[in-house]
Amino acid sequence: MGKVLIIGCGGVASVAIQKCCQNSEVFSEICIASRTVSKCDALKEKLEGTTKTKITTAQVDADNVEELKALIRKVEPEVVLNLALPYQDLHIMDACLACGVHYVDTANYEPEDTAKFEYKWQWAYRDAYEKAGLTALLGSGFDPGVTSVFSAYALKHYFDEINYIDILDCNAGDHGYPFATNFNPEINIREVSAKGSYWEDGHWVETEPMEIKRVYNFPEIGPKDMYLLHHEEIESLALNIPGIKRIRFFMTFGESYLTHLRCLENVGMTSIEPIMFEGKEIVPLQFLKAVLPDPSSLGPRTKGKTNIGCIFVGKKDGKEKKIYIYNTCDHQECYKEVGSQAVAYTTGVPAMIGAMMILNGTWKKPGVYNMEEFDPDPFMEALNKWGLPWKVSEDPELVD
Ligand code: NDP
CATH class of the missing domain: 3.40.50.720 (NAD(P)-binding Rossmann-like Domain)
Structure with a gap:
């Protein structure tokens, strides 16, 4: 085509x-x-x-x-x-x-x-x-991307009004290294070492990095520690979901990852300020990226699952309602199919689907758009078809 x-x-x-x-x-x-x-x-x-x-x-x-x-x-x-x-x-x-x-x-x-x-x-x-x-x-990845489409889908099919969204990103995969990142280390470390923030009552609330911690019992995975981060889809969802009061984003991290990160931060290895080293200018974080395992080499070693989704709380026919829409993905299954672990898989599949939506005209309209601004149904169907089936839980545990 x-x-x-x-x-x-x-x-x-x-x-x-x-x-x-x-x-x-x-x-x-x-x-x-x-x-x-x-x-x-x-x-x-x-x-x-x-x-x-x-x-x-x-x-x-x-x-x-x-x-x-x-x-x-x-x-x-x-x-x-x-x-x-x-x-x-x-x-x-x-x-x-x-x-x-x-x-x-x-x-x-x-x-x-x-x-x-x-x-x-x-x-x-x-x-x-x-x-x-x-x-x-x-933003046609998983988060942002699929989480944005989940939001549009929840609004279209389950709610008259969505008031609260908690986006949860759980990676329960184990690659066996004391410290490695699942996608580009530079981008990943910049994201997790930045201040956190969430949207509440029409404005941003800023937090210290990793200041807010919760434990959540993820379906098909079990309880995991997760931390509030700033995440880009919050900015567009705050504009595009009418009636929204609060949007937060949480990502799971294990103790080993956080201890290493803290140590690397304390010695200046995560800095993006250039320094002189042996007569050459280097950026510490870029040097760190060069010595860390390449994320694309984690595929064969990573075992376990991811669970990424959104908890929505709002109203339908005057009554309070809550649902969790999520996908779980198995690292080893992804590796068998495409030779990559689930973090790359959960981003690469929606990237292909986004390009398909434009190529076949389903989502073509002139302008610059975020994912939740289009009809979610064809994208949701494509997720089921192309390897990221999703589920809806109508009685999810909430995050306090
Ligand atoms: P990688 O570092 O594995 O790959 C980046 C690729 O871009 C490499 O092939 C690199 O080339 C190439 N590249 C970098 N700079 C240039 C340049 N100046 N010109 C041409 N090519 C260049 O990153 P990932 O695959 O992990 O991530 C890709 C993107 O996906 C990132 O933007 C990341 O933020 C995003 N992402 C989004 C997620 C979501 O859910 N929405 C989740 C995870 C990632 P080379 O091989 O030479 O280094």
């Missing part, structure tokens, strides 16, 4: 690309382009002969808008799926706009020198995309 240019060839991209190849009726052609072209070539070689999707590869520096434009003009895709890092979002959005191509990503823009992610930079493109008749779909 159509051609997609995929930028990035890391953990998430590798899953999304394999899922596109399983769905070759929609993705008749893909071009995989990244900084290190050998990774793209290796994946192409692994997949060719197993799929009808035609695969090409290219080298690109996604920080260079002119290079991106030249590549887009050469490949002529209908959609660009950005699976590089959040720092590249605006460059890729600029290039798509200049070339008249739709845009999809999984994480919102973050300036490289400030650990602060906000939608304001990407929302500033709304008029330009609308005038150009192009769609930019922001």
Whole structure:
């Protein structure tokens, strides 16, 4: 049906690309382009002969808008799926706009020198995309992404009004290392070492990092410690879910992870301020990334499950109602299917689905949109079909 240019060839991209190849009726052609072209070539070689999707590869520096434009003009895709890092979002959005191509990503823009992610930079493109008749779909991963679609689905089918949302991200997988991150270590550590925040009564409430801890008994997993973090979907859901009073985001962390993180922070290894080392400028966090296990190597070692979902509390026909919509995913099952652990899997599958929604016209409308702004039903159906089936619990435990 159509051609997609995929930028990035890391953990998430590798899953999304394999899922596109399983769905070759929609993705008749893909071009995989990244900084290190050998990774793209290796994946192409692994997949060719197993799929009808035609695969090409290219080298690109996604920080260079002119290079991106030249590549887009050469490949002529209908959609660009950005699976590089959040720092590249605006460059890729600029290039798509200049070339008249739709845009999809999984994480919102973050300036490289400030650990602060906000939608304001990407929302500033709304008029330009609308005038150009192009769609930019922001945050088509799991959280944000599927959690945003769960919110739209809950509102459409279960509630007249949603007042409280708690987004829970539980990874009960064990990779056997004392410390490793499940996706890009730099992005992950920037996220968890930042101050926490949640939305309440129309404004942000800021917390110290890891200040708020709760224990939650996750279906199919059991009780886990979880901590309140700032998370990007809170910003858009606060605008798009009418009647909302509070939105919080919690992620589970084990004791070993937190002890290591605290120690690394205390000695300055998580800093993003450049320092001089033996006559060369280095960023401590980027150096740390270089010595940590590569997240894509965790697949064969990681055992256990993830459970990610949203608890909604609100009203239906004048009565109070609560539900938990969630997905559980087994690390080893993901590894068997695509050679990756569940964190990459749960992001890569919705990335493929987001690109499909634009390519087949289901979610095409000019402008810049977050996931909850579209009809959730086709996306929810696609999740069931493409490996992330979801469940609804009508009597969930609440988080106090
Ligand atoms: P990885 O670090 O594994 O992969 C990033 C890829 O982008 C690598 O192939 C890298 O190339 C490439 N890249 C980086 N910079 C450039 C550049 N300037 N030009 C071209 N290519 C570049 O990251 P992940 O796969 O773990 O994460 C990908 C994205 O998914 C991130 O934005 C992350 O925040 C997001 N994410 C979203 C989630 C969600 O639920 N919404 C959950 C998890 C991740 P090279 O191989 O040369 O390093």
